[in-house]
Amino acid sequence: MRKNLRYLILLLILLFVVVNETLNKTRSTSWENPLWVRIYAVNGDGREATEKYIDSLKTDSFKTIEKFVNLEARRYGIKIDAIDVEYNGHLQSGPPQPPNGQSLLGNIWWSLKFRAWATHRAWNSDSDAGDIELFVSYYDITTTQSLRHSVGLQGGLIGIINAFADKSYRGSNEVVIAHEFMHTLGASDKYAPDNQPILPQGYAEPGRIPLFPQQKAELMGGRIPLSMQDSRMPDSLNQVVVGTYTAAEINWTAE
Ligand SMILES: [Zn+2]
Structure with a gap:
């Protein structure tokens, strides 16, 4: 009995998520107003070098992404600035990392946790929430050789990006951020x-x-x-x- 109830609740939550995200998808790709993209930095490995790199970040550090998306949108006939990118600063704790495995249930469970984490964070924050929120987790290049994958949740309007905390990776980090941003739009x-x-x-x-x-x-x-x-x-x-x-x-x- 109790098991059935839990199952029903989970189904209801999933139904709510699906309906909500269908609405999100329509709203976020209407291109009537610029989408507010807000970027947050997280120290992924807790190292001092990573902290130093994050301290050097400013809104300017992410403007290349805004320029790129807006120029491409114009090429396809969008008449307004498609997006407005701001850097909303350094978070003390980051979102749950996606699972390494391919398990479908594991991934669904993680994506629900990530949504819950992002909603909770926005409730407790004074800074303006974006239409789309991207959390960039940085890692020191001297101790991290390969990064876990990055994920932009389609319809969820949130993404987690794993990136290297070094100037030499700034360009490739921007490519990954732009890629995951596009996933959030479908x-x-x-x-x-x-x-x-x-x-x-x-x-x-x-x-x-x-x-x-x-x-x-x-x-x-x-x-x-x-x-x-x-x-x-x-x-x-x-x-x-x-x-x-x-x-x-x-x-x-x-x-
Ligand atoms: Zn992808």
């Missing part, structure tokens, strides 16, 4: 399990002759294709575009 990944961008939707210039090497990456394809088997990470958003498939997913269509 854009899908456009690369295969081997990380190669998928042709044509994951390519910046799928009609290019010759096709290889491509000069830029498509934001959701993630990498610059050099051949059918090889690709490389873009160094910065200067080497990235939003392709037509991604633009269609987030409703960037001229009237």
Whole structure:
């Protein structure tokens, strides 16, 4: 009996989340007003070097993302500034990290915890809440070689980004932040399990002759294709575009 009740409550919560997110998705991609994107920094490893790097961050540190998204939106006929990015500062504790495994239930459970954490944080905060909130967890490059994956919750309008706390990674961190931001709006990944961008939707210039090497990456394809088997990470958003498939997913269509 009690088990059934718990099951019913969980189902109700999930139903609420699904309905809420469908509404979010419509609202967030109407492009009638600029979306407020708010970025928060978290010290992911508690190290002093990481703290120092976070102390150097300002709103200016993230303006490249705003400029990139707004320029791309204009290319697709959006007449307003699509987004407004502000840095809302350093948080003392960060969101729950996504699970490493592929378990569906584990991921659903984590995404509910992450939503609950973000809602609770916003309630207890004086700073203006954004339409979209991105939490960037930084790690010292001298002790962290590879980062856990980053996740932008589709329809949840929140994302967690794992990033390196070093100037030399600023450009690639911005690419990851922009990628996860697009996920929150409902854009899908456009690369295969081997990380190669998928042709044509994951390519910046799928009609290019010759096709290889491509000069830029498509934001959701993630990498610059050099051949059918090889690709490389873009160094910065200067080497990235939003392709037509991604633009269609987030409703960037001229009237
Ligand atoms: Zn992705």
